[in-house]
Amino acid sequence: MNTFVIGYHQTQFGELWNKSLFDLAQEAVHGVLKKTQLEHSQIDAIFFANMLGGVLENNLHGGSKIAEFLHVHIPVYRIESACASGGAAFQLAHTYLQSGSKKTVLVVGAEKMTDVSPEEISEALISAASGEEQESGLTFPGLYAMMARAYMDEYGYTHKHLAPVSVKNHKHAALNPNAQFHREITEQDVLNSAMIADPLHILDCSPITDGAAAVVVSNDSNVVKKNKSAHILSSHVASDTISLLNRSSLSSIKATQIAAENAFSEAKLQRKDISVSEVHDCFSIAEILAMEDLGFWKKGEGGKRISQYETMIGSGGNLVVNTSGGLKAAGHPIGATGIKQIGELYEQLTHQADNRQILHAKYGLAHNVGGSGGTAVVTILGN
Amino acid sequence: MNTFVIGYHQTQFGELWNKSLFDLAQEAVHGVLKKTQLEHSQIDAIFFANMLGGVLENNLHGGSKIAEFLHVHIPVYRIESACASGGAAFQLAHTYLQSGSKKTVLVVGAEKMTDVSPEEISEALISAASGEEQESGLTFPGLYAMMARAYMDEYGYTHKHLAPVSVKNHKHAALNPNAQFHREITEQDVLNSAMIADPLHILDCSPITDGAAAVVVSNDSNVVKKNKSAHILSSHVASDTISLLNRSSLSSIKATQIAAENAFSEAKLQRKDISVSEVHDCFSIAEILAMEDLGFWKKGEGGKRISQYETMIGSGGNLVVNTSGGLKAAGHPIGATGIKQIGELYEQLTHQADNRQILHAKYGLAHNVGGSGGTAVVTILGN
Numbered sequence: 219m220n221t222f223v224i225g226y227h228q229t230q231f232g233e234l235w236n237k238s239l240f241d242l243a244q245e246a247v248h249g250v251l252k253k254t255q256l257e258h259s260q261i262d263a264i265f266f267a268n269m270l271g272g273v274l275e276n277n278l279h280g281g282s283k284i285a286e287f288l289h290v291h292i293p294v295y296r297i298e299s300a301c302a303s304g305g306a307a308f309q310l311a312h313t314y315l316q317s318g319s320k321k322t323v324l325v326v327g328a329e330k331m332t333d334v335s336p337e338e339i340s341e342a343l344i345s346a347a348s349g350e351e352q353e354s355g356l357t358f359p360g361l362y363a364m365m366a367r368a369y370m371d372e373y374g375y376t377h378k379h380l381a382p383v384s385v386k387n388h389k390h391a392a393l394n395p396n397a398q399f400h401r402e403i404t405e406q407d408v409l410n411s412a413m414i415a416d417p418l419h420i421l422d423c424s425p426i427t428d429g430a431a432a433v434v435v436s437n438d439s440n441v442v443k444k445n446k447s448a449h450i451l452s453s454h455v456a457s458d459t460i461s462l463l464n465r466s467s468l469s470s471i472k473a474t475q476i477a478a479e480n481a482f483s484e485a486k487l488q489r490k491d492i493s494v495s496e497v498h499d500c501f502s503i504a505e506i507l508a509m510e511d512l513g514f515w516k517k518g519e520g521g522k523r524i525s526q527y528e529t530m531i532g533s534g535g536n537l538v539v540n541t542s543g544g545l546k547a548a549g550h551p552i553g554a555t556g557i558k559q560i561g562e563l564y565e566q567l568t569h570q571a572d573n574r575q576i577l578h579a580k581y582g583l584a585h586n587v588g589g590s591g592g593t594a595v596v597t598i599l600g601n
Numbered sequence: 602m603n604t605f606v607i608g609y610h611q612t613q614f615g616e617l618w619n620k621s622l623f624d625l626a627q628e629a630v631h632g633v634l635k636k637t638q639l640e641h642s643q644i645d646a647i648f649f650a651n652m653l654g655g656v657l658e659n660n661l662h663g664g665s666k667i668a669e670f671l672h673v674h675i676p677v678y679r680i681e682s683a684c685a686s687g688g689a690a691f692q693l694a695h696t697y698l699q700s701g702s703k704k705t706v707l708v709v710g711a712e713k714m715t716d717v718s719p720e721e722i723s724e725a726l727i728s729a730a731s732g733e734e735q736e737s738g739l740t741f742p743g744l745y746a747m748m749a750r751a752y753m754d755e756y757g758y759t760h761k762h763l764a765p766v767s768v769k770n771h772k773h774a775a776l777n778p779n780a781q782f783h784r785e786i787t788e789q790d791v792l793n794s795a796m797i798a799d800p801l802h803i804l805d806c807s808p809i810t811d812g813a814a815a816v817v818v819s820n821d822s823n824v825v826k827k828n829k830s831a832h833i834l835s836s837h838v839a840s841d842t843i844s845l846l847n848r849s850s851l852s853s854i855k856a857t858q859i860a861a862e863n864a865f866s867e868a869k870l871q872r873k874d875i876s877v878s879e880v881h882d883c884f885s886i887a888e889i890l891a892m893e894d895l896g897f898w899k900k901g902e903g904g905k906r907i908s909q910y911e912t913m914i915g916s917g918g919n920l921v922v923n924t925s926g927g928l929k930a931a932g933h934p935i936g937a938t939g940i941k942q943i944g945e946l947y948e949q950l951t952h953q954a955d956n957r958q959i960l961h962a963k964y965g966l967a968h969n970v971g972g973s974g975g976t977a978v979v980t981i982l983g984n
Contacts, residue, residue: 224633241626269661270655270661272653272655272656272681272728273631273655273656273659273661276724276727276728277728278652278656278681278683278726278729279651279681279682279683279728279729279730279733279843279971279972279975279976280728281679281682281689281840281971281975281976282682282683282840282841282842282971282972282975282976283731283842283843283975284840285841285842285843285975286731286842286843286844286847286975289842290840291836291839291840291841291855291856291859291862292839292840293689293691293692293837293839293840294976295680295693295838296680296681296682296684297666297678297679297680298655298661298662298679298681299662299665299678300661300662300665306664306676306678308696309676310693311677311695313697313700313703314693314696314697316699316700316701316702317694317696317697317699317700318699319699320696341659342659343951345655345659345660345662346661346662346665347660347662348666348669349660352659369641400863408944454676455667455678456674456675456676457664457667457668457673457675457676458669458674459665459668459669459676460666460668460669461666461669464669464841473674476674515743542793543617578868581917584976586870588610588662588664588665589665590661592662592664592665592666592668593664593665593677
């Protein structure tokens with residue numbers, strides 16, 4: 219059954235002091251319904267991705283809260299897979315449509331993160347790690363720093379090989395009006411910025427962000443033909459151990475490798491067929507590992523290749539990565555991130571990406587990770 | 602596509618001081634895998650229902666935590682719809698299998714509720730209500746008390762018409778070794794017990810419970826034929842406004858009515874075809890409203906009919922309700938509840954319910970509610 223993304227809307231990503239979690243969700247939902255010119259009655263179900271509503275503001279049962287503002291009685295499911303909540307919700311919605319009993323669903327992700335102190339948000343985020351990791355005082359910068367250290371040691375890189383990820387993604391975000399940051403930075407800026415968890419400086423880390431994003435997915439040909447559409451060729455979720463301790467390697471993410479193999483296999487595509495990709499750059503090291511684990515680059519060559527800026531807009535390379543600005547510079551409102559990745563590919567594949575538009579983009583890949591790699595989602599879209 | 606429940610396992614429900622959330626989930630998962638004699642490699646995906654892990658113990662990303670103890674890399678989805686999390690996870694798993702790409706999935710629900718103070722658990726539970734309801738100081742007993750008061754006023758009942766729900770369900774729980782309570786009670790016990798939120802006494806209220814429950818669902822004929830099975834005839838989720846304030850009636854739950862209509866319609870059955878049902882009796886009034894909203898009883902006659910004990914084991918009635926003891930007396934470990942309801946029907950329909958066994962049970966119905974009715978799930982199984 220052929221299923222398509224037929225519309226996308228996101229809120230501004232950033233520090234949105236005057237908007238609540240459900241203000242943001244509502245803005246994204248109403249925005250995408252308006253763009254697709256769909257009546258509420260044409261939506262068969264809603265998938266809602268959110269990680270921290272319960273922990274940060276005692277705000278659960280979001281399905282019913284969405285049903286309230288939309289005045290609908292359809293199923294609304296809340297999905298939580300830490301930072302992969304959006305990707306998992308999208309993949310589940312896609313599979314749901316394959317059942318044949320439903321035709322058009324809405325997937326919305328939202329997160330409200332800036333209303334609490336840095337200590338509170340750090341503690342809430344570490345809920346996505348193992349109990350032992352929590353108890354040992356680790357934070358997510360700490361976990362990814364260990365992965366970065368392992369990778370650098372194994373392949374002979376230094377932290378200057380990580381910095382180009384942030385430089386590139388800030389350059390892209392400067393072209394994206396919805397991004398949290400619009401300021402370009404240099405490698406030296408990254409290396410001069412405050413150290414968070416050696417070797418990760420603050421400019422190696424994605425920010426704390428408020429925001430929401432929504433897509434409509436449909437296999438109803440009457441609905442699809444009225445909108446610009448991107449074909450969902452495959453979408454796969456894979457899992458791994460929650461603890462880094464129980465992994466065979468710290469310098470790769472097995473869940474990404476498995477999800478990518480399954481996604482490329484189902485889509486019947488080669489890595490070289492992908493010309494635009496949104497990958498999960500929660501930290502600079504994460505984009506490098508992602509590029510290798512997705513099979514775009516050989517294991518160990520990431521540090522070198524990222525430094526050549528071949529995945530930057532305007533580089534002339536075959537594959538441009540994180541045209542939205544990525545998590546690093548577009549921002550990382552957790553539940554929204556996986557949906558924004560799909561939305562960015564949709565805009566690229568349907569030529570609605572304005573200043574960021576990649577020419578001749580035929581296939582796009584989105585890659586969303588939960589925690590330190592306990593969950594990964596890989597989705598391939600075509601135009 | 603014909604899909605079946607092929608196995609069930611639950612932990613003891615109760616105050617389980619020495620077991621954690623994932624100890625409980627693990628026990629239920631390993632139990633059902635053992636009973637169905639399935640290898641881990643035969644499970645294609647897992648749906649995990651849990652409401653409060655994040656709020657109570659900063660414990661999110663449970664999908665990866667389950668992948669860790671099972672040593673699997675398959676998708677594991679966490680679903681949260683407040684007290685309907687288990688039912689929603691089951692319904693989603695059922696729909697997932699209709700996609701045809703997966704054959705056998707495991708659905709596990711778990712909740713760990715007794716490690717915190719009564720004040721903390723009350724505050725956590727009210728996360729499933731609207732912001733205005735939270736801010737006004739309401740609790741769930743308070744919300745259901747308003748519904749009870751509206752129902753009693755509308756149809757001329759007093760609180761003694763609610764008490765038979767608890768009496769019946771305690772009697773059933775006394776026959777269920779996994780139930781939290783094994784003590785039979787009288788109507789007078791209910792009316793003499795401490796008042797929580799007028800007209801609801803403490804014995805009108807379901808308890809705080811730890812526990813987990815797991816079912817395996819499959820459409821793989823090779824797997825199905827090796828196990829006793831119950832056929833899933835239909836499963837539907839419906840939503841309503843989160844706020845009581847925005848509902849047209851306080852004395853019925855519209856989401857239940859819609860889910861029931863859809864479930865009976867798809868199953869092509871009449872109400873009279875159902876001989877065993879697990880309904881959502883979080884409070885005594887809730888079972889009465891459920892019986893009416895599901896269409897078993899006419900609107901307004903519930904107070905009278907429950908007092909005749911026609912739905913009690915041994916009454917000779919055509920429909921027996923909450924043979925497990927219901928939420929009231931088997932216990933209500935939130936994420937597990939919707940799965941336990943399915944499991945109880947499975948055991949009844951496959952003649953594994955021991956002392957609680959209903960003779961000649963051909964069709965069973967499970968009814969799971971989130972919050973004050975913002976979500977409802979109705980599932981019909983056949984033998």
